[in-house]
Amino acid sequence: MxxxxxxxxxxxxxxxxxxxxxxxxxxxxxxxxxxxxxxxxxxxxxxxxxxxxxxxxxxxxxxxxxxxxxxxxxxxxxxxxxxxxxxxxxxxxxxxxxxxxxxxxxxxxxxxELPGIPGLQERWGKQVFHCPYCHGYELNGGPIGVLAASPGAIHHAMMLPDWGPTTFFLNQVFEPDSEQLAGLAARGVLLEREAVIAIGGDTQINITLADGRVCKLAGVFTQPxxxxxxxxxxxxxxxxxxxxxxxxxxxxxxxxxxxxxxxxxxxxxxxxxxxxxxxxxxxxxxxxxxxxxxxxxxx
CATH class of the missing domain: 3.50.50.60 (FAD/NAD(P)-binding domain)
Known part of the structure; x- marks a missing residue:
């Protein structure tokens, strides 16, 4: 046939x-x-x-x-x-x-193909996302993290303040230039340069940094x-x-x-x-x- x-x-x-x-x-x-x-x-x-x-x-x-x-x-x-x-x-x-x-x-x-950070894979699609339009609203205005996995992370970081207060975890992957830094500041984005070593949490998501600090967030966006x-x-x-x-x-x-x-x-x-x-x-x-x-x- x-x-x-x-x-x-x-x-x-x-x-x-x-x-x-x-x-x-x-x-x-x-x-x-x-x-x-x-x-x-x-x-x-x-x-x-x-x-x-x-x-x-x-x-x-x-x-x-x-x-x-x-x-x-x-x-x-x-x-x-x-x-x-x-x-x-x-x-x-x-x-x-x-x-x-x-x-x-x-x-x-x-x-x-996701960043190789412990705890990220099992939270993919549940607390870790790639599309703000698909999942940003459901975070109900809570604190949001952007985990840099590529230079394209700057676009996430600029967009996501419309869905909640945003922290940009550079994770030693990306460093904004002066123009980008000004744009991020104008959008109220906080920068975190310490490396991310683990992701945990159930109803909320916890990002553990190399210096031992833990950041509690409603959700995280990254760029696979x-x-x-x-x-x-x-x-x-x-x-x-x-x-x-x-x-x-x-x-x-x-x-x-x-x-x-x-x-x-x-x-x-x-x-x-x-x-x-x-x-x-x-x-x-x-x-x-x-x-x-x-x-x-x-x-």
Missing amino acids: TFEAIVIGGSYAGLSAGLQLARARRKILMIDAGLRRNRFIGHSHGFLGQDGREPGQIVDEARRQLMAYPSVEWLAQSAIGVKIEAGGFIVSTQDERSFHGLRLILATGVVD RTRMASPIAAALGCEFEEGPTGPFIKVDAMRETSVSGVFACGDASLAAGTVAIAVGEGARTGSAVHHSLIYRHAR
Whole structure:
């Protein structure tokens, strides 16, 4: 059987892309390993109409709606390889099956690589976050920490005073220049240059410094590095571009990669890790793939 499009990744972007194609009555296969990037958080925020819902509930409902379309098939597996052949692609899965598709959508996402500070990993998505728009409001105006993991930490530090009094833990990773120091001062941000050696706490979060002091906070924001969650884009020869947190798949205005017939959406191709943006980018990509199928004989 030949599918008109195979979508690798069934989280927010992949589901949204698939929905556009399903509504265009195209035969599609969704392949998903079930590892959402935001599986560590309890509630999702900032997505219109879904604000405050559990992420798993949003995905489950979206999948139920998508699978109501008879042209969609779902495979709960990991895609492990793709071969380019005349007229399309052969996708192989971990259970040793192969599927043929005319178009390929990579909604494979990224993996967050967190600073190696004891206590941080287990609090990721609970008391330690990356997106102020997603999690800042729920800290209820309490004291907030920004843990520097890259020079991009300055943007967190400038933003977060809108959600609560902010302390910028430079952690010997980053030193603001004179202009940045003036901006931070104008925003009322406190600077802490002592190294962070541990993170603890249950309902609140405690940052232990090298000199023994403990700072009690409502929440902490940091900047994880990201890497591709799947090797498929690289194996296909897709071009990448360097984003603020790591490499991302390079796409054009129609969301097509440098490899003809391969499209990408979501966190794998855009440095903006929110549900709302992923859904929007998925919709754009699904529509673009539909257009490419219409005009495929002219390519």
